[in-house]
Amino acid sequence: MKSPAFAFAGSPLNRRAEWRSSGDAFAEIAKVRPKRFLKCLGDQVAFAGESPTHDMPEEAREQIFLGEDREGLLWFASAARESDHLLPLRGVMMEGKVPAEMLAVLAQARSLLHWHETHGFCAACGAKSEMVDLGYRRHCPACGRDHFPRTDPVVIMVVRHGEKFLLGRQASWQPGMYSALAGFMEPGETIEEAVAREVREEAGIEVTSAAYVASQPWPFPSSLMIGMIAEAADEKITLDGSELEDARWFGRDELKLMLARKHPDGFHASHPYAIAHHIVKAALKK
Ligand SMILES: [Zn+2]
Incomplete structure (x- = not known):
């Protein structure tokens, strides 16, 4: 599909939705594949030098699976820390600091991270919910309800x-x-x-x-x-x-x-x- 001329569209990732509920099968795939991590805090993006791409996840943070790129690399999002080198996503967009394709992946990461940040508790019963399906669902262990990311x-x-x-x-x-x-x-x-x-x-x-x-x-x-x-x-x-x-x-x-x-x-x-x-x-x- 041809990429549009405007920002945040045209992601190069295959989201591989079938891996989200595959449990151990995904763990086996993830063991042997190279990985890349994007980190956001609110609408700020953590940079390592000139790039928003990191080789290591933030320890002990939830990792959301974003997709697989054309080279077979697996991309994840995790929450950044205050101490990271943070740049506002709007500025990154306006200054063209990252390629257009990367901007689209950052949009996916930022929106999903925001949803998890603000939906930690079940809207039905108030209990703490847990992330499942590699980040595309939150499950409430207390009442059994499922909650899905919103657009x-x-x-x-x-x-x-x-x-x-x-x-x-x-x-x-x-x-x-x-x-x-x-x-x-x-x-x-x-x-x-x-x-x-x-x-x-x-x-x-x-x-x-x-x-x-x-x-x-x-x-x-x-x-x-x-x-x-x-x-x-x-x-x-x-x-x-x-x-x-x-x-x-x-x-x-x-x-x-x-x-x-x-x-x-x-x-x-x-x-x-x-x-x-x-x-x-x-x-x-x-
Ligand atoms: Zn509940």
Whole structure:
């Protein structure tokens, strides 16, 4: 599968899900294979020199199996320590400190480690749960329940009306940046319904249809950004006043200048590491 141009996608690992419940069989495989370890603490990554790859696990820490690479190396994640040389994952991404493929493996490691950090106790009975299936399940020995790692879907969309494209900005963003509207999906709604609800809530605009473009893992801590292009019924914006500081319609030529960071008024789109940049590009192509 061709790797997308944005960050955190395109992992080179074969996750080998069949090994997770194989018990001793995996232990035998792991005995003879070379291993690599990634270590995270919160959204910080432990570096050894210029690389986030370590040859040894953190002693006495749980090891989560991430997968097997093309050379047959086995990759694991374990929690880092405060004393490690830690760099924020966002900075690692923005500065291009690791190859794109490594960024995807770091996303898997960071999201899984976060889930274990925050799910040490059974949500049903409160007893301490234990990691099983090489890190893809936690089992409660007290009540017998199983708990599985979660991914939180987020819809992110460029809204179009004829030759105009709706983008918004949050007050916390850098000046001049306008990007796709976005929001967490809620239980009991389809992706299309989540798009329509978010656009209505944030900009007061009715959406008539929405089409999928691409998706991006976003490990802060474990979202999946679902990129969409939506069609609007009209252009009358009513801001909700809480999530967005501003939203406005941009023309095709303006958007091209914003993607290239050449807009005369200093407006710009999000960085190419974010899927929002690529949804804007996809909307322009349609
Ligand atoms: Zn329990």
